[in-house]
Amino acid sequence: xxxxxxxxxxxxxxxxxxxxxxxxxxxxxxxxxxxxxxxxxxxxxxxxxxxxxxxxxxxxxxxxxxxxxxxxxxxxxxxxxxxxxxxxxxxxxxxxxxxxxxxxxxxxxxxxxxxxxxxxxxxxxxxxxxxxxxxxxxxxxxxxxxxxxxxxxxxxxxxxxxxxxxxxxxxxxxxxxxxxxxxxxxxxxxxxxxxxxxxxxxxxxxxxxxxxxxxxxxxxxxxxxxxxxxxxxxxxxxxxxxxxxxxxxxxxxxxxxxxxxxxxxxxx
Amino acid sequence: xxxxxxxxxxxxxxxxxxxxxxxxxxxxxxxxxxxxxxxxxxxxxxxxxxxxxxxxxxxxxxxxxxxxxxxxxxxxxxxxxxxxxxxxxxxxxxxxxxxxxxxxxxxxxxxxxxxxxxxxxxxxxxxxxxxxxxxxxxxxxxxxxxxxxxxxxxxxxxxxxxxxxxxxxxxxxxxxxxxxxxxxxxxxxxxxxxxxxxxxxxxxxxxxxxxxxxxxxxxxxxxxxxxxxxxxxxxxxxxxxxxxxxxxxxxxxxxxxxxxxxxxxxxxxxxxx
Numbered sequence: 001x002x003x004x005x006x007x008x009x010x011x012x013x014x015x016x017x018x019x020x021x022x023x024x025x026x027x028x029x030x031x032x033x034x035x036x037x038x039x040x041x042x043x044x045x046x047x048x049x050x051x052x053x054x055x056x057x058x059x060x061x062x063x064x065x066x067x068x069x070x071x072x073x074x075x076x077x078x079x080x081x082x083x084x085x086x087x088x089x090x091x092x093x094x095x096x097x098x099x100x101x102x103x104x105x106x107x108x109x110x111x112x113x114x115x116x117x118x119x120x121x122x123x124x125x126x127x128x129x130x131x132x133x134x135x136x137x138x139x140x141x142x143x144x145x146x147x148x149x150x151x152x153x154x155x156x157x158x159x160x161x162x163x164x165x166x167x168x169x170x171x172x173x174x175x176x177x178x179x180x181x182x183x184x185x186x187x188x189x190x191x192x193x194x195x196x197x198x199x200x201x202x203x204x205x206x207x208x209x210x211x212x213x214x215x216x217x218x219x220x221x222x223x224x225x226x227x228x229x230x231x232x233x234x235x236x237x238x239x240x241x242x243x244x245x246x247x248x249x250x251x252x253x254x255x256x257x258x259x260x261x262x263x264x265x266x267x268x
Numbered sequence: 269x270x271x272x273x274x275x276x277x278x279x280x281x282x283x284x285x286x287x288x289x290x291x292x293x294x295x296x297x298x299x300x301x302x303x304x305x306x307x308x309x310x311x312x313x314x315x316x317x318x319x320x321x322x323x324x325x326x327x328x329x330x331x332x333x334x335x336x337x338x339x340x341x342x343x344x345x346x347x348x349x350x351x352x353x354x355x356x357x358x359x360x361x362x363x364x365x366x367x368x369x370x371x372x373x374x375x376x377x378x379x380x381x382x383x384x385x386x387x388x389x390x391x392x393x394x395x396x397x398x399x400x401x402x403x404x405x406x407x408x409x410x411x412x413x414x415x416x417x418x419x420x421x422x423x424x425x426x427x428x429x430x431x432x433x434x435x436x437x438x439x440x441x442x443x444x445x446x447x448x449x450x451x452x453x454x455x456x457x458x459x460x461x462x463x464x465x466x467x468x469x470x471x472x473x474x475x476x477x478x479x480x481x482x483x484x485x486x487x488x489x490x491x492x493x494x495x496x497x498x499x500x501x502x503x504x505x506x507x508x509x510x511x512x513x514x515x516x517x518x519x520x521x522x523x524x525x526x527x528x529x530x531x532x533x534x535x536x537x538x539x540x541x
Contacts, residue, residue, distance in 0.1 A: 036313065058438065078441060079442040080444075081443060081444035083442055084442050084443075085438065088441075089435070090433035090435035090436055092439075093436060093458075094458065094534060095458050095532070104443070105443045105444075108440060108443040108444045108446075108449055109443070112449065114453065116450060126346065145534040145537070147537060161443065165444055167442070170469075
């Protein structure tokens with residue numbers, strides 16, 4: 001693995017990727033590379049295909065044309081343990097307590113029929129789970145069920161669960177979109193600290209430009225360059241801006257902001 | 269004055285409203301029975317409460333002259349054993365079929381059409397086949413109940429399994445889970461409370477098949493007894509038996525509900541996926 005890192009091959013290569021559903025072109029001509037350790041934020045109007053792109057990284061959707069390579073190999077057509085995910089909802093298991101939810105990760109990491117842990121494996125999992133729950137600030141809620149938690153706590157739990165799986169890539173699909181702004185800011189701090197601590201590569205989808213502008217290392221703006229009013233499905237979105245975060249001025253922000261807003265949201 | 273649609277009964281009044289129909293029916297019965305018995309003291313159609321009590325006493329607390337058994341309890345034990353076995357088998361089969369067809373599209377492709385067709389066969393129509401194949405003993409009755417309700421439970425569980433958000437399956441895979449781990453740790457525990465619900469809903473059908481099978485061929489059982497004493501128009505036995513079956517059905521339903529609460533606290537409190 002260390003060899004691959006010294007190699008100049010980037011971790012993720014997106015080569016000429018198109019995505020369409022029947023006649024509806026969602027994404028077109030995507031060409032990008034992402035190095036290990038980057039924190040990429042994906043913004044764009046709703047229906048612009050940023051979640052579709054994330055799902056292609058996850059493996060639940062495939063490009064219609066082109067390919068996405070992870071370490072030079074195509075991403076498998078199903079979710080796997082090298083790519084962690086936190087959805088906006090349904091990310092945790094409702095029938096397990098907080099502790100069980102996280103311990104389940106350890107069970108899933110081992111080969112086995114049932115995924116249940118016994119004996120020393122179980123106590124090791126318990127320790128690991130407790131320590132990661134401490135990191136995300138859920139030590140007080142170990143015995144609670146997800147429905148007893150607030151939205152923010154539930155997403156913390158989902159994060160802890162994903163992190164214990166030791167993914168190389170963490171995918172956040174509008175994970176904090178349903179939270180109150182104050183809580184969302186807390187979650188961003190948490191994600192940033194976890195990102196640097198666990199040496200992750202992060203892709204975060206958000207619909208809030210301001211959020212993406214100040215978080216992580218790189219901002220991708222998804223937008224339709226060509227637009228046919230008679231046939232809005234004719235053209236897909238491309239990545240119109242690929243900016244290093246932290247080196248942007250207010251005018252750029254305003255430019256993107258103005259550009260994103262006038263386009264009415266399209267379902268898709 | 270609020271509109272009628274917005275009016276709600278208070279606690280005590282609600283209880284009163286709930287009890288009232290029972291009391292009313294009871295009074296109607298007693299009055300009808302009195303009126304008929306006054307005209308003809310030998311009337312058998314609407315026995316008086318004391319006649320019913322006598323009938324029950326004879327069945328439940330006096331040993332039968334023929335066999336020396338307490339028939340009422342003997343009948344209850346036989347019927348509950350058949351019903352329990354039938355439902356247990358149906359629940360386990362239904363859970364297994366429902367879970368694999370709900371979770372695994374490859375299996376569903378092969379089993380779902382069969383399941384749909386099988387569920388359309390009227391179980392009572394194949395009762396003669398069961399008697400021919402399994403004989404007139406216990407097996408055929410248990411099999412009838414099992415065959416009768418397995419398709420219902422299996423299809424219900426299949427649908428419930430498919431209703432579990434796919435995010436959870438993807439999440440489990442992103443944590444490294446394989447197929448059997450997802451089925452056993454993610455799907456099965458969430459399906460169990462739904463299985464209890466499905467069993468509760470299928471109990472009515474279970475009783476129907478039980479009593480039908482007992483009516484046709486049996487030597488004891490609640491259904492057998494009712495159909496036996498029908499020949500003598502012994503309403504003083506039939507009525508308490510029907511009441512007893514109703515009470516049993518109610519008790520089974522309540523205990524399953526309470527068991528669900530106890531076993532799956534997260535489910536009852538609203539943590540439904």
